[in-house]
Structures are given as C-alpha cells and as structure tokens.
Amino acid sequence: MSDKLPDLIDPMLFAERRSALSGVIKIASLERLADFIVSNDGDIKVEVLFAKHGKQAVIAGSLKTSLSLECQSCLQGMSWPLDLSFKLGIVSSLQEADQLKIDCEPLMFNGEKVSLNELIEDEILLALPDYPKHEYDCMLKHSSKDANFDGDSQNQTNNPFSVLAKLKKTGE
Numbered sequence: 487m488s489d490k491l492p493d494l495i496d497p498m499l500f501a502e503r504r505s506a507l508s509g510v511i512k513i514a515s516l517e518r519l520a521d522f523i524v525s526n527d528g529d530i531k532v533e534v535l536f537a538k539h540g541k542q543a544v545i546a547g548s549l550k551t552s553l554s555l556e557c558q559s560c561l562q563g564m565s566w567p568l569d570l571s572f573k574l575g576i577v578s579s580l581q582e583a584d585q586l587k588i589d590c591e592p593l594m595f596n597g598e599k600v601s602l603n604e605l606i607e608d609e610i611l612l613a614l615p616d617y618p619k620h621e622y623d624c625m626l627k628h629s630s631k632d633a634n635f636d637g638d639s640q641n642q643t644n645n646p647f648s649v650l651a652k653l654k655k656t657g658e
C-alpha cells in the first residue's frame with residue numbers, strides 16, 4: 487500500500503470503480519492553510535472512499551492531523567488535534583445540489599479533475615476555530631511569570647497543580 491495520494495482525481499471515475507484511497511498529505515503542501523498555522527511540520531492522514539448510492543456519486547472521507555495554531559490570547563503556538571470525517575455528493579449544477587437527497591455536502595464537478603489536496607484543505611479550513619485559544623488560562627500563567635514569557639516553561643513551579651497542592655496544604 488502506497489502512502490502517496492494522487493492530487494488530481496476524477497471523482498466520477500473513482501466512484502464508478504468504488505475506489506478507496508489512503509495515505510498522507512504534507513501540511514506544508516497546503517498553501518491556503520499556511521496563513522493560519524505557525525508551523526507547517528507534519529502530515530495529514532487521509533482516507534477517502536468513493537461510492538455510488540443509486541446514481542449519486544459520493545465521497546466519504548476522514549482526516550487526522552495536529553496543527554500548530556497561534557493562541558489568540560497569548561500569541562504562542564498551540565497544538566490543535568483534528569480528527570474529522572466528511573461526506574460529499576458529486577453534483578454538476580446548483581439544481582442537483584439542491585436535490586441531493588442523502589446526507590452530504592455538495593461537491594461541484596464540471597468534468598475537470600478535482601484536486602484531492604484542495605478538497606482536504608477546504609475541509610480543514612471549515613473546521614478551524616475562529617478564535618483558537620489555549621484551554622488553560624495561558625495569560626494568567628504568563629503574567630505571573632513575566633521573565634519566562636518568551637520561552638517554553640522548563641520550570642516546575644509553573645505547574646498549576648503545585649498551586650493547588652499548596653492551597654490544599656494550607657486548608658488543613
């Protein structure tokens with residue numbers, strides 16, 4: 487099994503053949519995504535199944551990766567795991583898109599080959615949060631430790647649990 491995914495595909499042909507693709511796409515190869523991430527290291531694991539439901543050609547896919555987004559509070563990088571699946575119905579007109587009966591998003595196909603990379607990139611861009619933010623209170627951490635603002639913390643006293651432990655002790 488090859489890890490390499492083709493970029494340009496004919497989705498109708500793949501659907502006729504009930505093809506299945508799986509492999510990886512380099513994060514660095516997705517140019518539009520570059521504006522939203524602070525590091526383009528790493529891969530996106532992709533699985534795509536092509537099928538037909540009656541006459542309707544359908545693409546069902548999933549992707550898994552971890553992106554480095556910029557936290558909008560502290561402006562430091564944060565890793566943002568992404569694991570999503572999508573289902574697309576191939577249509578050739580808006581009318582067909584309206585008439586999609588099965589539960590999937592329309593994918594316009596005008597006979598020209600479709601870029602699998604762009605398709606995956608679209609799904610990722612749709613899933614990106616508007617306002618990425620660390621789950622913990624990262625500003626509190628940085629303001630209480632100004633000297634350490636630029637670097638990653640190598641200091642155990644920054645551990646929020648040590649504060650909790652102290653509180654517990656004094657409470658007794």
Ligand SMILES: [Zn+2]
Pocket residue numbers: 557558559560561562619620624625
């Ligand atoms: Zn933050």
